[in-house]
């Protein structure tokens with residue numbers, strides 16, 4: 126027979142993943158082939174379910190990094206591959222052909238192919254046996270074949286002896302043995318150190334029967350004798366043997382029995398039994414030898430597997446000690462360094478930002494001296510927990526020793542995010558910790574460095590975070606500092622803004638200004654856009670561009686947005702009652718829209734406001750951006766349709782600057798497009814802008830959408846727009862956004878002009 130090569134034994138359960146992915150739910154026996162994006166899908170290693178269960182928080186890049194990168198060619202013989210796996214304590218090897226990933230070979234995939242081969246050989250032998258009964262000459266051939274079969278079985282078992290024990294393999298083993306010896310029933314039972322049955326692999330009986338039999342304690346009946354006395358039994362009618370009393374009653378009736386212990390050097394690991402040949406013949410001495418040979422190999426497998434298990438556990442322990450801090454169970458400096466170097470390498474390609482926070486407790490020495498080391502240790506554990514509770518899943522908190530912790534935040538949007546995490550940690554540590562019977566305040570200081578702004582080198586970044594920490598301590602402790610003064614002042618400004626914005630609604634610092642939207646051919650006002658202004662007592666007037674983003678990030682956009690809607694509708698209702706019914710346009714930002722939408726609130730808020738202010742729905746226009754439309758398409762469409770059904774108008778703001786998919790214009794229930802002011806600005810000098818505005822005008826005309834040109838500042842722009850199918854304009858040429866009173870005056874004037 127042809128020698129088996131690894132290419133013939135590829136494992137079918139292989140999943141391709143990218144190195145930055147994080148394993149989620151892991152099915153047993155899946156092997157992950159890990160690739161990196163550049164150079165084009167380069168194979169970088171394997172990760173198994175075992176690796177993942179050892180390090181559940183690692184991304185694939187971490188897992189691959191800590192596993193020997195071994196690969197074999199498809200033509201390599203299976204024995205060599207098995208030796209390689211044993212030598213390196215690996216359950217799977219990558220198969221590469223000229224550097225290209227072909228697949229994965231595992232112990233089990235090799236053994237399954239071997240067993241299949243054996244089954245084929247067995248079938249062939251049976252065929253020959255039948256032939257031999259009719260043709261005497263064939264007997265010689267059959268004997269030769271049987272010897273070959275025994276050889277094959279031995280070599281298979283020899284291989285088995287080098288592998289770990291797997292239920293599927295035991296199943297294949299008992300099936301092959303039953304076939305080989307023509308037995309109706311058979312089972313392998315493995316017991317643990319205290320004699321309890323841990324595995325029960327059977328053939329010829331139902332699962333239900335097996336369940337009842339498999340749960341019975343060992344040490345009873347004939348099979349108990351085999352284990353307790355470490356002897357084989359070969360009986361013509363087991364019912365006649367008085368020792369069979371207590372044999373599992375749920376088993377189908379058995380007459381002849383062959384039972385052998387699975388033992389090695391006096392230690393019994395279990396037993397194999399076979400019973401009732403189909404032919405009605407009794408088990409022979411030869412049968413017993415074959416079963417014993419199988420049992421012997423199996424005992425080597427189990428012996429080996431238990432030893433490997435012990436070594437593995439010891440290795441895992443060592444691995445853990447090498448990478449984790451024993452006191453807090455956080456990663457230690459070694460693991461942090463490993464991860465940081467990986468993230469930095471990745472960040473170089475992806476232009477990510479990484480923050481390193483160096484944290485040191487402000488009063489640890491005093492606490493240690495006052496309450497003793499046991500309390501100190503417990504405090505450090507509690508602090509580690511508090512720090513971890515402030516972080517996201519991908520962040521790495523680590524302990525350097527003493528009361529020093531380093532926290533790595535990969536993938537932050539900007540350095541301000543690091544400041545926010547630092548504040549969160551400081552707040553968390555400002556709450557007292559209950560350690561034994563003591564309530565302890567353990568405040569901290571934090572120094573922050575940022576990759577790549579401060580440095581590209583990990584060592585330098587740590588030194589910078591340390592020096593920032595020193596600065597924070599000098600400034601009076603319980604605070605954080607960046608390595609550079611610019612970052613500190615940017616963070617301070619941002620936090621000041623946030624602090625004030627949180628109070629802006631309550632202190633009634635927000636007001637709306639209104640900017641007219643004008644019909645180009647007669648100059649009459651047809652609507653007003655509500656634009657928010659913030660008059661802060663300390664900072665003066667703050668424009669929306671400076672704080673809407675912050676409001677979105679902090680979630681303050683929800684109450685602020687509701688206030689804008691309410692105030693604008695109230696004003697529009699007042700104008701309606703004063704005989705000047707015009708449309709009021711209110712901006713909805715992306716976060717505001719989707720945050721509302723997630724909570725199924727947007728529709729409710731609009732309904733409530735319309736009810737409360739009694740404004741006619743057709744006088745309200747919600748301005749949304751193209752990006753809102755492109756996000757969560759289906760739910761967005763639903764929400765907009767519901768809003769539309771109320772009679773409220775919908776317009777697309779800053780049209781032309783967002784995603785250029787035009788298909789949504791047809792799908793969504795839109796009324797108005799607002800051409801972005803950047804196109805209008807150079808309309809008289811830039812032929813491209815002119816072409817864009819003409820195209821948008823023609824398209825809006827075809828789709829029966831109203832068109833408003835934003836940012837109209839002079840007559841020449843207006844003249845050009847007048848020549849297009851653009852009926853409405855908005856901009857400084859007509860009026861800047863003005864407070865409500867001035868807007869009312871403009872409206873009255875417009876009404877008079879109309880009359």
Ligand SMILES: Nc1nc2c(ncn2[C@@H]2O[C@@H]3COP(=O)(O)O[C@H]4[C@@H](O)[C@H](n5cnc6c(=O)[nH]c(N)nc65)O[C@@H]4COP(=O)(O)O[C@H]3[C@H]2O)c(=O)[nH]1
Pocket residue numbers: 640655656657668669670673686689712713714717778779802835836837838855856857858862
């Ligand atoms: N250069 C120039 N600019 C003109 C002209 N005419 C109007 N503008 C300005 O262009 C902006 C138009 O508003 P937007 O595109 O909705 O852009 C708005 C909108 O996206 C957002 N915003 C304003 N108020 C709110 C609000 O209540 N809620 C939300 N979510 N966003 C708002 O802030 C952005 C900026 O608002 P503002 O600073 O008021 O700036 C306004 C307006 O003052 C002109 O002729 N030339």
